[in-house]
Each structure stands twice: as C-alpha cells, then as structure tokens.
Amino acid sequence: MSNQQLLRQGVAAIARDLAAKKVSSRELTDDYLAAIEASDLNAYISVDADGARAAADKADADRLTGSPAHLLGVPIAHKDIFCTANTATTCASRMLEGFVPPYSATVVERLQAAGVVSLGKANMDEFAMGSSNENSAYGAAKNPWDTTRAPGGSSGGSAALVAAGLAAAATGTDTGGSIRQPAAFCGVSGIKPTYGRVSRWGMIAFASSLDQGGVLAPSVEDCAWLLSAMAGFDAKDSTSADVPALPDFAEEGLPPLRDGLRIGLPREYLTGIQGTVMATAFDEARRLLESAGAEFVDVSLTNTAAAIPAYYVISGAEASTNLSRYDGVRFGHRASDAIDLADLYCRSRSEGFGAEVKRRILTGTYALSVGYYDAYYVKAQKIRRLIQEDFLKAFEGVDLIMAPTTPGPAFRLGELSQDPVAMYQQDVFTVPASLAGLPAMSIPCGFDAGLPLGLQFIGPHFDEASVLSAGHAFQQRTDFHQQLPGATP
Amino acid sequence: MSWESVIGLEVHVQLATKSKIFSGSSTAFGAEPNRQASVIDLGMPGTLPVLNEEALSLAVRFGLAIGAQINQRSTFDRKNYFYPDLPKGYQISQFGEPIVGAGKLTIRAEDGSERIVGVTRAHLEEDAGKSLHEDYDGMTGIDLNRAGTPLLEVVSEPDLRSAAEAANYFRQLHALVRYLGICDGDLSQGSMRCDANVSIRPLGSSELGERTEIKNINSFRFVERAVTVEIARQIDVLESGGRIRQETRLFDPDRDETRPMRSKEDSQDYRYFPDPDLLPVIIDDAYIEAIRAELPELPEAKRRRYADELGLSDYDAGLLTDDPDIARYFEATLSAGAAAKPAANWVMGELSAALNRDAVDINSIPVGPDQLATLLARIADDTLSSKMAKTVFDALWQREGDVDEIIDKRGLKQVSDSSELQSLVDQVINDNPGQVEQFLAGKEKVLGFFVGQIMKATGGKANPKQINDLLRDALKRN
Numbered sequence: 031m032s033n034q035q036l037l038r039q040g041v042a043a044i045a046r047d048l049a050a051k052k053v054s055s056r057e058l059t060d061d062y063l064a065a066i067e068a069s070d071l072n073a074y075i076s077v078d079a080d081g082a083r084a085a086a087d088k089a090d091a092d093r094l095t096g097s098p099a100h101l102l103g104v105p106i107a108h109k110d111i112f113c114t115a116n117t118a119t120t121c122a123s124r125m126l127e128g129f130v131p132p133y134s135a136t137v138v139e140r141l142q143a144a145g146v147v148s149l150g151k152a153n154m155d156e157f158a159m160g161s162s163n164e165n166s167a168y169g170a171a172k173n174p175w176d177t178t179r180a181p182g183g184s185s186g187g188s189a190a191l192v193a194a195g196l197a198a199a200a201t202g203t204d205t206g207g208s209i210r211q212p213a214a215f216c217g218v219s220g221i222k223p224t225y226g227r228v229s230r231w232g233m234i235a236f237a238s239s240l241d242q243g244g245v246l247a248p249s250v251e252d253c254a255w256l257l258s259a260m261a262g263f264d265a266k267d268s269t270s271a272d273v274p275a276l277p278d279f280a281e282e283g284l285p286p287l288r289d290g291l292r293i294g295l296p297r298e299y300l301t302g303i304q305g306t307v308m309a310t311a312f313d314e315a316r317r318l319l320e321s322a323g324a325e326f327v328d329v330s331l332t333n334t335a336a337a338i339p340a341y342y343v344i345s346g347a348e349a350s351t352n353l354s355r356y357d358g359v360r361f362g363h364r365a366s367d368a369i370d371l372a373d374l375y376c377r378s379r380s381e382g383f384g385a386e387v388k389r390r391i392l393t394g395t396y397a398l399s400v401g402y403y404d405a406y407y408v409k410a411q412k413i414r415r416l417i418q419e420d421f422l423k424a425f426e427g428v429d430l431i432m433a434p435t436t437p438g439p440a441f442r443l444g445e446l447s448q449d450p451v452a453m454y455q456q457d458v459f460t461v462p463a464s465l466a467g468l469p470a471m472s473i474p475c476g477f478d479a480g481l482p483l484g485l486q487f488i489g490p491h492f493d494e495a496s497v498l499s500a501g502h503a504f505q506q507r508t509d510f511h512q513q514l515p516g517a518t519p
Numbered sequence: 520m521s522w523e524s525v526i527g528l529e530v531h532v533q534l535a536t537k538s539k540i541f542s543g544s545s546t547a548f549g550a551e552p553n554r555q556a557s558v559i560d561l562g563m564p565g566t567l568p569v570l571n572e573e574a575l576s577l578a579v580r581f582g583l584a585i586g587a588q589i590n591q592r593s594t595f596d597r598k599n600y601f602y603p604d605l606p607k608g609y610q611i612s613q614f615g616e617p618i619v620g621a622g623k624l625t626i627r628a629e630d631g632s633e634r635i636v637g638v639t640r641a642h643l644e645e646d647a648g649k650s651l652h653e654d655y656d657g658m659t660g661i662d663l664n665r666a667g668t669p670l671l672e673v674v675s676e677p678d679l680r681s682a683a684e685a686a687n688y689f690r691q692l693h694a695l696v697r698y699l700g701i702c703d704g705d706l707s708q709g710s711m712r713c714d715a716n717v718s719i720r721p722l723g724s725s726e727l728g729e730r731t732e733i734k735n736i737n738s739f740r741f742v743e744r745a746v747t748v749e750i751a752r753q754i755d756v757l758e759s760g761g762r763i764r765q766e767t768r769l770f771d772p773d774r775d776e777t778r779p780m781r782s783k784e785d786s787q788d789y790r791y792f793p794d795p796d797l798l799p800v801i802i803d804d805a806y807i808e809a810i811r812a813e814l815p816e817l818p819e820a821k822r823r824r825y826a827d828e829l830g831l832s833d834y835d836a837g838l839l840t841d842d843p844d845i846a847r848y849f850e851a852t853l854s855a856g857a858a859a860k861p862a863a864n865w866v867m868g869e870l871s872a873a874l875n876r877d878a879v880d881i882n883s884i885p886v887g888p889d890q891l892a893t894l895l896a897r898i899a900d901d902t903l904s905s906k907m908a909k910t911v912f913d914a915l916w917q918r919e920g921d922v923d924e925i926i927d928k929r930g931l932k933q934v935s936d937s938s939e940l941q942s943l944v945d946q947v948i949n950d951n952p953g954q955v956e957q958f959l960a961g962k963e964k965v966l967g968f969f970v971g972q973i974m975k976a977t978g979g980k981a982n983p984k985q986i987n988d989l990l991r992d993a994l995k996r997n
Binding site: 112113119121126129131132133135230231232233234235237238239265266267268269347348350351354355357359360361371375395398399400403407 | 558561563564570597603606788792795
C-alpha cells in the first residue's frame, strides 16, 4: 500500500491498525504532518504540529494503559469554524485573524474526549458562506482531483484534505449543503445530521436555524464512527435536541440494509439532471440498491423550486444579525485610528469582511427591514414550512429519499465567482433538506470525466441510522469511495 | 383651554435572579468592571444563550399578581442595533409573543381614591452593559457586568392622567415587585427604571395627542417632576400655536426640564425577528399553578384585610402596606401581642420618623417587633404614659437595653400608687383654696392647673387618668 493509500484508508481501518498496534498514533500523526507539509492544496488554514504530536503521544500512552476508546489516536482536522481553545480560530475571515478563543466547541471537546488527535484547522468559505471555497480570506483550497477546480464549499478544505489523505477525517458544517456538496466534489462521504443532533456551542454561527455540524471521511462507516462520538444533547445549546442518543456505531457496527426498504425518488430533482452523466450514475445506483432489496417509489416535493430563494432570504437574515458582533470593539479586527464610533464600525467591518459576506449581510438586513419583512422574511418562513411539509408527507410513504447531491461535478475555480446567482443554484439539491432540518448524506457514486459525482440520501428527522445504513450498503457493493485522486479509473 | 394629560409608563424591573438571563454569570452589583461578563455576555463567536428558568418563573409570578394573561407560548426576538455596550449587536427581547399579556394594577391616591391602570404586557429581555464616558479622556469605557441581567419590561396602557398618578403607579409597582420578591427595588442601583410616554389633549377629547417619550427615569420624585415639566412644556407649545413632535426626550433634574434626545425621523429600524438560538418557551397549566400556589399575600389584599379585620382606616392600611418590610414588621408586632391600632400608630409615627431621620433599613434597627410590643404593653398596663413611652423608645433606639430595663434604670415607672397620689392631691387642694373655689364655681379648666401641679411634683411620672379621677373626687368632697 502506498503512503497515500495508508493515510486515505479511513477512520475505521486506521483505528483497527492502531488497536492492533500495527502503527502508533505518533507515527501516523508524523506521516500526516509530512503529507500536509508536502501538499499544495491549501486545504488547511493552520496546522498545530506540536499540539497534534503531544495529543498523539498521549493517545499512545493511553493505549498502553488499556484505553478501549475506538477513536483513540485517530488524526483528524477541524473545520476552522469550530472554536478550539487556545489555538487560532479564523472562520477564514480577516475579521477573526489572530482570534484565539478561550473555549472549545462541544464537537471539539467530545472528539477530544474520544481520543482523536487534531492536526489543524481546515480551510473554508468565509463564515461558511460559499459553495466553492473561493470566499476564504486565505485563498481557495484546491480540488485534489483537478487542482484547477473548486473543492466545493463551504467545507471545501475539509473535503479536499480528506480526499487527499491529509487527515483520516474532518469535521464540517452544513447550512445549505456545505458538507454534502464538497463531499460530492471531492469524492468523499459526508453527513449532515438532523438539526439539533450535534451541538452548535462553539461553532461560529452563520445561520443559526440551519447550521449543523457533521463530518466528512472516506467512507460511510468512518462518518458513523465519528458522528456517534460528536453527537448528543448539549445543555449549552438551546436548539440541541434531547432525543435518544445515536448508537455507538464503532461498537455496534452499521445496521444492514432493511429488506424492502422503500426509497423515494423526487421527481422535481431528477428532471434537473436528465441526459447527464449524473443521471446515468444515479440510475446505476438505483439498480444496485434494488438488487440489494430496496424498493423505489416516485415522490413529489412540489415546493422544491422555491427552496433556493427562501434559503437565501432566511440564511441572509440570520447572518446579518449573527455577524453584528464583529464590530471591532471586543475582539477581532479593529480599524486603526478611527475618528469616531461610526467610523470604527464602518471601517472595521469594511476591512474585516469579504465581498460575499458583505453581500449577505446587506441582503439579509434588507429582508428584515420595516416594509420588507413580510414580503421577504415572513414569506420565506412560509415556504420553509411548505418544504418541511412536502418531506413529511413523502416520508409517510417512504423510508428514505435518494437524490443527486449536485447537478454535476466540480466546476472550475473562477467559473462562477462573478455570478452569485449561478453560484447559489449549486445548492439546489442540498438546500431543501437543510430547510427541513433533515439528516442527509452524500457519498461517491461515479465519475464524470474523471471527476467524482455524489449521491444523496435524505432521511426522516433523527433517523441518521437509515441514511448511514443505505450509504454503507452501497459502499459494500461499490468502490467509488476507495478511488484516490490522481489514480482515477 | 383646559388640558388633559395622558401618560403611560414602561417600567424596567431588574429581576432578582442570582445569574444572568442567558448565561451563568453572577448578577451581583458593584463588581470590578467586566469581572462578571462571561464569554456569552461578551458575545464571543460560537457562544449561545440558554434561558435562565428562574427569570421565567419570576415573570410568571408577576403576571399572576396583576391578574394577567400568562402566555403558555412565548418567544424571544432579536432587537438589532449597534452600540458598544451591546455586545452581540442585538438585544434579546420578547417582541411578538411576550410571556405576560394584559393585566391590571389598582392604584390608590393619597386621598384613598382608587384607579385601575391597565398593563398592556410584560416581557423578558436582557439588559445592556454600561458606557462610562467620564473617566477615559476622550474615550469611552465599556463595563459589561450588567450585560445580560434579566429585565421584565412592564408596559402600561395610557391610563394615567397626572404626574402624581404616574409617580403613584411607579411607587405601587415598586411595592408589588418587592412583595413578590422578584426585584430588590433598589432604585439607586437602577433596579427599576422607567420611560414615560406623555401627551396632552383638550379636556373632553377622546383622541390621543402626539406623544413624547421621556427616557430612563430612576426615582419616584423624578417621575413626578419629569412628567410635570413635560406636560407644562407641551401646554406651552400648543397654546403658543406650536405642534408636538414625536420624539425621545431626557429629563435633566438639575435644570428641571426635559430636552430632546432624538426625533422619530432618526429612530432606528430594529429589525425584530425571532431569535433562532432560542426555541419558543412552552409552559403548561401545572407550571403556572405551582407558581400561583406560592404567591404571597399581595399589597391590595393585605390592605383590605387591615381595614376589614384589624379595623384600621383605609389611609393607615394603605401606608402600612406600601412597603412589604414595614408590613412584615407591623404583623410581627401584632404576633408579639400588641393591639392593631396602637401598633399601627407607633409604626407609622415614632418608628417611621426614626427610620427617616437616620435613613436606616427597617430590617437592621435596634427596636425589634418584640420590643415595640412590650413597650405598647407597658402603656396598656399604665406603667408608662405615652409621653414616657416615647422616651423609652428613644432609649431603645440608642440600644440602652430592653423596655423594662430602661424603665427601671431611668426610674420612668408611672406613679399609680393611690395613697401616694392621694396625699399629693390633698396637699395641692389645701395649698390652693382660690383655685378650688373657681372650680366649684364651674370653671372646669382649673382642673388642668391641679393636674399640672401634681405632674410637677412627681416629675411627670403620675398616671394622668388616675390624677384626674382622684382630683374630681377630692374637689367634690370640698
């Protein structure tokens, strides 16, 4: 096995090697750090080599004393939207350059408690706003399958570094597709759990009613292992759901595909990809799952077309006030030599935020303003409810919904950056599940001219197990997720 | 022309919770700047608010006390504006669906007349921090200790008709929140602040005039002054042919005037919308009933009980129930055996005078309810005249001992020994034949002369009633 293959073999495989003492966490960590050093993908914003080595050494020591933790010593990366105590957290914004939080996100703490080693912070679109990673103040991460192409966004760094074997897995966040779309573009697996499943404490807010932490990794099984460790009720987040915890998938394994599982095919999604390579890959995926015992049913999600505008109104509105705290007064970028308070606010924010963040603050502010509130914000919320109802109705007849993750493979860097509306359309298949708060996952399902394609499963609220089980069943019968960039079939 | 003033108050009541409304930081007053501001209060990235359940229950307690609709579903909204002492760039408040809906408060004027003032709503919100403009030469200091302190904003209907009524409403709301134990009521520390909406209209008109809002008034007296001068200003403006502009004004107590702060044209668009970090608050009947069961006797019920059961006048009952600590003291005095009327007279008289004179808190004075009851018992059993009792009270206040010790030590015991008094009476009559003749001729007033002589001889310790009786008997015998 080549070094890249070793580092890309996934969380579960690495954990088994660590448990069998075939390799130490320190050796692995050093290998990852070397690979990161050699990489020019710009997938990391910062690397904490010393912290990672110390954590790896501790994991190795804990293993000697018999710690049974499945994830002990597995090196991962955190999207730079998760606060990490005493290490820089930038959200890929100039605004937070040099910001070092004194607290860690619940996700970071839980994974740390499970024994994982954090290598560093993954690149992303500024404040998670974007679908290409081009909105990062640190420059876009590159897609390892073709470095002239976007890795997707906003968790583009997370997807790129997993695909390239620069960590065993990475955390991500998904507001309208920010885990699933980059996972699809980079040929990895990524799950956005049900809204409320993973605590938002310490996860820097973009749009609070939509933001949800999740994970990207080579396989569904890897995602499941990490998700078990990071999910669960957290009293520090009022929107965290106090529901029965997920099973520990590392302990129990993933449930097999239920015989006679009914999977819905949403008409509105499929008309959008007719005649494409994606459509062919999708049909093959369907046949494969049929032969594995699943039944397919046509479903209709009639309000799909309204999802994108509703999403950009709601997420913009929430973002416009979530980002008000960046005012140059207490933390973050402060303009020098302000002449008065208005000047301090104006210049700190003008200098600290990038163009896309400003665009969304402006549109969101507009949508909440007197005279426009009903026409935009209230109406968008009504659409959101209709979309939720569409899904709830569909789930009366099916167990899961299967759809493409994106209309096609990764676009070129720069291709859409001058056309925000075309860029927003990238989220057409991912946004509806976000608006409905449903668990959704993207897994590799084929290639289009050497570029990965993503297949999406959407499940009922809190039924991550069904989503994971379908994805796992697919991966047990295919090897798309095992293909490595640079060695495409 | 005669004018009628129309006033409504928005009172911010600082709730007496130990920790802040959305974080675990202490709400204690007076800490060094920014020592009681957690990462949540500072609005640090990724931090989230969690509602302090205690604040919610205090708000419900208030709502039940004013007979208000308690909304079983209420929501939190963001009120967006930039200011350096507002860390998140928005204040979390309740806009669309407040916890407390419409209720009412009965207020009593000094003349005993009652009015019902409508309360539109009461909602929970977080306080901002403080901007310190004085101490930092050309810069502003920010203290975020207060940021996130829970407030209950009580909004009245425009039912108040005079400055005195407005002050009275504020005062009685103050009494109520102290009875309920939901606010410490310390105005000097900003525990209650109010905004007054003031307009005037021709007497008899039912339309509302253009109103102004006077911001941030923090004492009963200032409410009365601010509203008084604002009404006078509005009358001046209208009578000289001007027009009232809808604006926010500030009261300057030093110059006894209100000044414009900002006009409606500059008013901000707060872009209220539901806070996505906080779920709607849903409470059930059991929750509400559990709080109702814990409600203390409220000032209104207590006042009626004092009048109906204790036989006190409405005025006395009103005075005694204004302050829950005074009422508690009064009731403890009764429990220690005192009769209601003398106890009421002493609490409102000597005791209140001493409290005001020394500006002390009733909970930390040297004369406890037991001592007052003993003192009243010594009056009742004729050991003390009421004049001597005042001397004993002053000695108690100076911590000279308990009631009986002081009476002994100072030899204040009233002379009620009949034989001793009888010989004094006989002697005074013998020594003053002229006055005796006058009395017998029908000059009743001369009796006072004899009483005075005996008091002089006993150093004021004689029991006046007894002297009277003895004198009359002796004089009749002449």
